Amino acid sequence: MSVSRVVNGTRKVGPEVERKVRTAIERIGYEPNEAARILKGHRARVVGVIVPDLADPFFATCVNAIQEALREADYMSWMAASGHKEDIERQDVQIMVKRKVAGLLVIPSGFQNDHFLAARRSGIPIVSFDRPLENFDADRLVVDNRAASSRATQHLIDHGHQHILCVRGSDDDKSFTRIERITGYSQTMRRAKHSARFCYMPGSLSASPSNQLEFALKSHPAPTAIFATDNTVAVRVLRELQKHSVKIPDKMALIAFDDFDAADLMRPTITVVRQPTVDIGRQAASMLLARIRGDVSSNPKEVVLPTELVIRESCGCGKHRSKIIS
Amino acid sequence: MSVSRVVNGTRKVGPEVERKVRTAIERIGYEPNEAARILKGHRARVVGVIVPDLADPFFATCVNAIQEALREADYMSWMAASGHKEDIERQDVQIMVKRKVAGLLVIPSGFQNDHFLAARRSGIPIVSFDRPLENFDADRLVVDNRAASSRATQHLIDHGHQHILCVRGSDDDKSFTRIERITGYSQTMRRAKHSARFCYMPGSLSASPSNQLEFALKSHPAPTAIFATDNTVAVRVLRELQKHSVKIPDKMALIAFDDFDAADLMRPTITVVRQPTVDIGRQAASMLLARIRGDVSSNPKEVVLPTELVIRESCGCGKHRSKIIS
DNA sequence: CTGAAAGCGCTAACAT
DNA sequence: ATGTTAGCGCTTTCAG
Numbered sequence: 216m217s218v219s220r221v222v223n224g225t226r227k228v229g230p231e232v233e234r235k236v237r238t239a240i241e242r243i244g245y246e247p248n249e250a251a252r253i254l255k256g257h258r259a260r261v262v263g264v265i266v267p268d269l270a271d272p273f274f275a276t277c278v279n280a281i282q283e284a285l286r287e288a289d290y291m292s293w294m295a296a297s298g299h300k301e302d303i304e305r306q307d308v309q310i311m312v313k314r315k316v317a318g319l320l321v322i323p324s325g326f327q328n329d330h331f332l333a334a335r336r337s338g339i340p341i342v343s344f345d346r347p348l349e350n351f352d353a354d355r356l357v358v359d360n361r362a363a364s365s366r367a368t369q370h371l372i373d374h375g376h377q378h379i380l381c382v383r384g385s386d387d388d389k390s391f392t393r394i395e396r397i398t399g400y401s402q403t404m405r406r407a408k409h410s411a412r413f414c415y416m417p418g419s420l421s422a423s424p425s426n427q428l429e430f431a432l433k434s435h436p437a438p439t440a441i442f443a444t445d446n447t448v449a450v451r452v453l454r455e456l457q458k459h460s461v462k463i464p465d466k467m468a469l470i471a472f473d474d475f476d477a478a479d480l481m482r483p484t485i486t487v488v489r490q491p492t493v494d495i496g497r498q499a500a501s502m503l504l505a506r507i508r509g510d511v512s513s514n515p516k517e518v519v520l521p522t523e524l525v526i527r528e529s530c531g532c533g534k535h536r537s538k539i540i541s
Numbered sequence: 542m543s544v545s546r547v548v549n550g551t552r553k554v555g556p557e558v559e560r561k562v563r564t565a566i567e568r569i570g571y572e573p574n575e576a577a578r579i580l581k582g583h584r585a586r587v588v589g590v591i592v593p594d595l596a597d598p599f600f601a602t603c604v605n606a607i608q609e610a611l612r613e614a615d616y617m618s619w620m621a622a623s624g625h626k627e628d629i630e631r632q633d634v635q636i637m638v639k640r641k642v643a644g645l646l647v648i649p650s651g652f653q654n655d656h657f658l659a660a661r662r663s664g665i666p667i668v669s670f671d672r673p674l675e676n677f678d679a680d681r682l683v684v685d686n687r688a689a690s691s692r693a694t695q696h697l698i699d700h701g702h703q704h705i706l707c708v709r710g711s712d713d714d715k716s717f718t719r720i721e722r723i724t725g726y727s728q729t730m731r732r733a734k735h736s737a738r739f740c741y742m743p744g745s746l747s748a749s750p751s752n753q754l755e756f757a758l759k760s761h762p763a764p765t766a767i768f769a770t771d772n773t774v775a776v777r778v779l780r781e782l783q784k785h786s787v788k789i790p791d792k793m794a795l796i797a798f799d800d801f802d803a804a805d806l807m808r809p810t811i812t813v814v815r816q817p818t819v820d821i822g823r824q825a826a827s828m829l830l831a832r833i834r835g836d837v838s839s840n841p842k843e844v845v846l847p848t849e850l851v852i853r854e855s856c857g858c859g860k861h862r863s864k865i866i867s
Numbered sequence: 868c869t870g871a872a873a874g875c876g877c878t879a880a881c882a883t
Numbered sequence: 884a885t886g887t888t889a890g891c892g893c894t895t896t897c898a899g
Contacts, residue, residue: 218877219877219878219879220878223878225878225879226879247876247877248875248876248877250875250876250877251875251876251877251878252876252877252878253877254875254876254877255876255877255878255879256878257877257878
């Protein structure tokens with residue numbers, strides 16, 4: 216029918232016919248059938264969003280921002296959590312591609328990216344954020360994890376600490392961000408001629424923390440400061456320190472990557488590296504939208520967003536020096 | 542072709558033909574086309590999940606559990622956040638229905654439910670959780686908010702408090718759970734012959750809290766205890782109390798609905814009503830799956846899950862009496 | 868047991 | 884400027 220032409224405005228239609236069709240549509244309550252449209256080769260107005268874990272506050276906030284941004288452009292978001300598993304991620308990508316999403320917004324769970332190749336082969340634009348998709352020419356949005364960690368470490372060094380322990384999660388090193396942060400820490404320690412020391416925080420948030428940290432605390436020379444590589448680690452470190460009644464910052468200074476809800480509620484308040492969570496989401500969304508709208512040609516962009524070192528008390532700066540360094 | 546018969550096992554096929562088809566499928570890398578299948582009237586193996594806010598830790602945890610449960614049954618989850626807005630929720634439902642999701646898992650943002658009627662008319666099963674879909678015969682999963690709040694309030698009363706302030710969020714009372722919790726509080730206060738007093742915590746988490754709470758603190762008789770209706774409220778109350786250096790629990794006792802990450806990290810630790818977040822998600826998912834698998838006939842179920850009162854320090858119970866009352 | 872063919876609702880090319 | 888038609892990839896009925 217020429218109904219299609221009216222609905223999609225594909226071609227010139229007589230004003231009288233147009234009116235007639237419109238009223239008919241109203242009356243019948245007609246709605247175009249997505250499936251048929253897709254079958255005909257069209258893309259759906261849906262964007263796939265894949266993150267490792269929706270229960271992680273950092274990811275959740277990003278995702279929320281993404282959803283808002285996409286909605287403004289009249290796109291639905293199709294969220295999925297990969298559970299940090301590459302094969303689940305692969306499965307998700309496949310299904311989303313099969314269902315003809317208009318684009319893909321991804322925090323890759325690992326370094327394998329062959330499943331994304333399939334997506335690109337079918338012409339679906341991809342933007343990775345937080346962690347970049349490596350060796351893959353797609354847009355990416357990151358923060359400078361290395362520089363931020365370096366600054367945080369340096370701040371502890373400036374406080375006179377020499378034995379700074381880096382407490383990190385242990386997802387088998389599939390996390391680009393974590394590696395970068397560890398590198399930033401290591402480089403800065405080396406530059407200051409201090410030795411880098413590490414300690415794993417295995418398992419999920421709810422799992423009991425290993426006693427690796429406990430051992431580390433009792434080792435000689437005992438660490439006097441801790442750099443935690445992300446918010447989930449930070450929370451578990453805090454729990455452990457409290458269990459052993461280790462006074463912060465006197466006995467142990469602390470800086471964590473990622474701001475978190477409780478960071479300024481605790482006593483002492485926790486010094487953190489803050490990422491522009493909402494901006495990350497919004498900008499990633501708009502980069503993808505630009506691609507969807509046909510800017511296929513131009514070269515892949517890499518956008519790097521700034522972080523802040525939010526200085527509170529746990530680093531040893533004292534009660535009233537709360538400030539932010541960008 | 543008879544390929545369809547092999548793939549779906551719809552009808553008897555000669556073993557030789559079957560083998561031939563299978564190898565052909567392997568060789569070509571054939572994948573059935575979703576769109577065409579849906580066009581033919583089939584449902585997608587995708588379940589729509591709509592919650593008010595993906596950045597809220599309570600919702601995020603539920604959603605994560607849901608996703609895991611659905612994946613085990615080989616269903617994808619299509620998450621969407623309604624931003625507490627009924628019209629966004631309506632829009633989401635419409636699109637999901639149009640795209641032929643196999644079922645809908647919803648925390649309704651309000652009390653209007655006409656858009657869900659449309660879904661049911663097209664035979665899509667619906668399960669609401671956390672907040673029930675009212676006047677709507679669909680399965681629902683809730684916790685007994687009223688009883689739990691009552692117990693929390695009673696606990697404060699048992700500590701000798703008479704002036705207990707209920708601090709609540711203010712989404713225009715579109716939240717069933719909040720109303721129930723307030724009711725539980727009110728009833729218990731009335732039963733104890735104490736007067737109920739309320740105070741709003743408007744705006745989002747990041748917005749500056751109004752000074753309603755500030756006023757309430759200075760009123761006479763001054764409240765000596767606070768019951769916070771949810772985790773977002775609790776965090777803002779804590780922030781405010783710390784700003785005014787109000788000692789917990791001496792000057793002000795506190796119990797909050799919803800456990801949160803920092804609740805046992807803060808000093809004092811916070812007494813809370815804990816909901817079985819993960820179970821809520823998992824059970825809601827399995828109720829929906831049961832419906833999807835064809836149990837259309839049986840009457841709508843209402844499942845009520847138990848809560849726990851997790852007694853820590855902020856209620857005034859002292860350092861070492863941390864325990865859980867189910 | 869298997870092949871052929873109709874048709875789901877839409878769009879784009881073609882014809883008027 | 885508008886009406887007609889083929890066909891997207893699948894399922895399902897109908898013959899064989």
